[in-house]
Amino acid sequence: MGFDHGTITFRICTLPEALPKDALERFNADHACSLDRVKDEPSWGWVSGRFLLENEINEETSKIGSYYHVCLRQAERKIPAALLNAECRLAELSRMKADDTDHLNRKIRKEIKDEVKARLAPQMPPTFTGSYCAIDPVANVLYVTATSDKQFDLFSGYFGKAMGFNPLPMTPDNLAVSQYQVDPMDVPAVNISPEIDDVNGATGLLGENFLTWLWQFEEERNGVLPSTKLGDFSLMVDGPLTFVAEGSGAFESSLRKGMPTISAEARSAMLVGKKLRSAKLILAREKGEEWSCTLDASQFIFRGLKLPEGEALDPEEVFEERMANLDIFRQVIFELFHLYLKTMTNDAKRLEYQKKAKQWVQNHEQK
DSSP: OSSSSOOOEEEEOOOSSSSOOTTHHHHTTTTTTOOGHHHHHHHHEEEEESSSTOOOOOOHHEEETTEEEEEEEEEEEEOOOOHHHHHHHHHHHHHHHHHHHHHOOOHHHHHHHHHHHHHHHHHGGEEEEEEEEEEEEETEEEEEEOOOOHHHHHHHHHHHHHSOOEOOOOOHHHHHHHHHHHOOGGGGOOOTTTOOOOHHHHSOOOOHHHHHHHHHHHHHHTOOOOOBBBBBOOOEEEEEEEEOOOSSSOOOEOOOOOOOGGSHHHHHHHTTOOOEEEEEEEOOOOOOOOOEEETTTTTTTEEEEEEOOOOOOOOHHHHHHHHHHHHHHHHHHHHHHHHHHHTTTTTHHHHHHHHHHHHHHHOOOOO
């Protein structure tokens, strides 16, 4: 699913260089092949962001306002396993009868399988998957639905081939360095468990410590965030919650049912030194404007982001409105991360946070 409707699962990247003026021509030079050329091996190529069969990439199909919306499509003809096995078995039985034998060696069986695949593959309808991306050349930001490492590496390779440079994923570490000139090694992990000594309890990745800090921060402020140039926002951290910890024992625990944010299980997880890896975030501004998603804080993957309901009706205006709301969400989350970095790199503020957080964990009992 692209960025033009529905919920979005994505990661954010920055572009190390300005997008070339002939970007669409470059995408089009490596566009996806026609259906009659799709074989049983995966083939990749660019299509428009509108639908997976539109392999003509130009301003009409792939540029909306100042944004670009394209997709790296994978296509192949897959033979269902049950059909392939049945056809192979039928061919093997026929071959054994012809050769008057009750056994075929591995080489012959492989030859039969290859023959069956070559015969069946052209009859199979092609299957498609795609990694959609929306590019904001003004902000030099790229949003892409390739969230796994394998998907993103593939996308990045094809993007680099077309543009001459690769997008930089905004993981917590990369974001700290590229946007805020902060070395992640200078951002200490903080122990917030009142039952563990500070040396052994200071664990967790940068993103996990950020999300844990954000949870305590929003509860301390009753959900009201500091004022921004974009307006006044409120934030709520909600379940499902996933906690992680280093070392032996139960490395990961998930709380899904009931009210996990105020559960005794959440308190128990933090008491043993676990940090929050993923949680649902609900961001609101004024009446009716709400963003909600699940944040995987270790890599800054945003899953199932629901954008505010817009007022536009024209498809192009709807897309631009959605991208504007996506940019607002990005700016707010990044600014909260910046605030976290400033807090953790200031000795006095970090110690103040640690003291409050330990008390917060100690008193974090089911209401």
